[in-house]
Amino acid sequence: xxxxxxxxxxxxxxxxxxxxxxxxxxxxxxxxxxxxxxxxxxxxxxxxxxxxxxxxxxxxxxxxxxxxxxxxxxxxxxxxxxxxxxxxxxxxxxxxxxxxxxxxxxxxxxxxxxxxxxxxxxxxxxxxxxxxxxxxxxxxxxxxxxxxxxxxxxxxxxxxxxxxxxxxxxxxxxxxxxxxxxxxxxxxxxxxxxxxxxxxxxxxxxxxxxxxxxxxxxxxxxxxxxxxxxxxxxxxxxxxxxxxxxxxxxxxxxxxxxxxxxxxxxxxxxxxxxxxxxxxxxxxxxxxxxxxxxxxxxxxxxxxxxxxxxxxxxxxxxxxxxxxxxxxxxxxxxxxxxxxxx
Numbered sequence: 001x002x003x004x005x006x007x008x009x010x011x012x013x014x015x016x017x018x019x020x021x022x023x024x025x026x027x028x029x030x031x032x033x034x035x036x037x038x039x040x041x042x043x044x045x046x047x048x049x050x051x052x053x054x055x056x057x058x059x060x061x062x063x064x065x066x067x068x069x070x071x072x073x074x075x076x077x078x079x080x081x082x083x084x085x086x087x088x089x090x091x092x093x094x095x096x097x098x099x100x101x102x103x104x105x106x107x108x109x110x111x112x113x114x115x116x117x118x119x120x121x122x123x124x125x126x127x128x129x130x131x132x133x134x135x136x137x138x139x140x141x142x143x144x145x146x147x148x149x150x151x152x153x154x155x156x157x158x159x160x161x162x163x164x165x166x167x168x169x170x171x172x173x174x175x176x177x178x179x180x181x182x183x184x185x186x187x188x189x190x191x192x193x194x195x196x197x198x199x200x201x202x203x204x205x206x207x208x209x210x211x212x213x214x215x216x217x218x219x220x221x222x223x224x225x226x227x228x229x230x231x232x233x234x235x236x237x238x239x240x241x242x243x244x245x246x247x248x249x250x251x252x253x254x255x256x257x258x259x260x261x262x263x264x265x266x267x268x269x270x271x272x273x274x275x276x277x278x279x280x281x282x283x284x285x286x287x288x289x290x291x292x293x294x295x296x297x298x299x300x301x302x303x304x305x306x307x308x309x310x311x312x313x314x315x316x317x318x319x320x321x322x323x324x325x326x327x328x329x330x331x332x333x334x335x336x337x338x339x340x341x342x
Contacts, residue, residue: 005123008098008157009338010113011085012142013130013293015105016075020066026059032105037141040202068300078103080293081130083326084334091335098122104129104138110145124158126341128334130292132171133232134164135198136206160341163227166236170333175289176243177329178321183244188285188317190276191246194302195233195290197255197264203229214265230255230265236289252276256306257297273306277313284310287321292330294323 017028033039033050041049066075073079085101092099098120102113117125129142143161150156165171200214211217211224218231221238225231234253241251254272258264276284286306288298303320310318324330 006098006120007096007338007342008100008117008120008122008125009088009092010110010117010125010127010146011081011088011099011101011130011334012110012113012127013077013081013101013103014138014295015103016077016295017063017066018106019074020063020070022059022063025063025066026055028106029055029059029062035105035137035141037144038137040136040199040205065296065300068304069296075295076299077293077295080323080325084130084293084331087326087328087331088334088338091331092338097338104142104145110142111149114146114149118153122157124160124342126160126162126338128162128337131290132164132166132236132292133195133229133290134227135229136202137198139163162337162341164232165333165337166232167239168333168337170329170336172239172243174324174327174329174333175240175287175321177327178324179240179244179285179287182285182319182321186285188283188319189250189281190252190284191241191250192252192254192269192272192276192284192286193233193237193240194254194256194269194286194288194306195236196297197258197268198229199260200263200265203265233290237287240287240289256301269302269306270309273310274313277310277315282315283317284315285319285321288323292324294325298323 015028015032017024030050033054034046036043036046039046039049069076081101085099089099098117100113100116102108102110104110127142127146129139131138134140146159150159203214204212206227208224212228214230217225218228218234221231221235237251237253241248252272254267254269255265256269258268286302288302291298298320307318
C-alpha cells in the first residue's frame, strides 16, 4: 500500500465513436487504425491504406453496424466502463484512491484520464487496460500511449501496469457465473470461445527464442509463451472450462474480426461455424472472453452475424454468454487487482 499519498487508478478500454454518424465513425477508424501497433506497416503505407481506402469506404458500413448496437445511453462499451468505474469507486477508500477511465481511441482520452489523476495529486498510478489477454495492439498500445504522455510531465509518479489477468481467480469466477446462468437447464453440443483476432506476424514478433510457432505450442502455457496472445486465449478457455466442468472435447477455440488478406491467427470463427454445421452440431453456446464489456464485436458480430450464419447453415440454437460489464464478481476482481498492485 502506498502510504505517501493518493493512488490513481486508470481503467482503459479500446474506444468507441462519439456517435453513429458516419463522420464520427470515420474519425474513430482513422485514429484506431493509424496506430502503428494496430496496423504494423510503414507509416506512409499505413496512411495511404487508412485514409484513402479503409476509412472512406468502411465508415458507412461500420456506422450502420454501430446503429444496431447504440442504446439510449449511447455506446455500451463506454457506459459499461463508466458503470465499472462507479462501482469500483464505491468499493475503494476515497481517501486513498482516485479512479478515472479512458479510451485508447477517441473520448474520454488517455491524456484526459491521466490529467484527471495528476490534478488529484496522486503519487502512484495503476493502469489497467481492460484486455484480459496481452497483445501489442491492445494492452501494449495503452502502455505506449501512457508513457508517451507521462514523459512530458515535470513530475512523473510511480506508474505500474497490469498486463494481463487471465488467471485471476475472480476473473475466471465472473465468467463461470455468467456461463452457469446460461447452461442451467440447457444442453449444448459445443461451447465456442471466440476471441478477437490478430495478424500472425504480430504474435511471431514477440516470440521468445523462436518458441512460438502458432501451433501445438499454444496448448501449454508457460514462461516462454506467457505473452503469446494465442496461448493466452487457449489458457483462458481451459481455465473457464475447468470452472464449469466442460470437457475439453466439447470446447472450441476460434478467432474473429480478421481484416485484409494477410494471415491472421487461426482457426477463424466463420470457418469453424461452417465446420460445426458440417459435423451436425445444432446447439452452440458462445463465449467472447477477449472482451470484458459488451460491444460491437460481441453484440453485433458474435450474437448477430455469426448466429445468423449458423442458423442459415442448419443450426438450431446459438446463444451468447453476456460479457462481464459491471457485474459484482468482475468489480470485485478489478478491486482485488488494484489492491494487489497498490
